[in-house]
Amino acid sequence: MQTENRFFDDFAKILNGAAGTLAGVGREAEASARARAREWIGGLDFVSRDEFEAMKAMAAAARDEADALRARLDALEAKLADGAV
Numbered sequence: 003m004q005t006e007n008r009f010f011d012d013f014a015k016i017l018n019g020a021a022g023t024l025a026g027v028g029r030e031a032e033a034s035a036r037a038r039a040r041e042w043i044g045g046l047d048f049v050s051r052d053e054f055e056a057m058k059a060m061a062a063a064a065r066d067e068a069d070a071l072r073a074r075l076d077a078l079e080a081k082l083a084d085g086a087v
Contacts, residue, residue, distance in 0.1 A: 049057075
């Protein structure tokens, strides 16, 4: 009876060790895949979220300034047209 218990104990230890090893291999493979993906994406012309948001804000400010200048120009053209008539 004791040999059966010892056999199962040893078998359980082997399975636990194998499961731990497989989990470690899985984590290492995932880390390696992430590192390769970062390297691949880093070589492309992508921008970070922060850079994108900064450029988006700058574009909105430029649009607002252009709209203000357009309104000013329209007002000046209207004055010029009224004075010339």
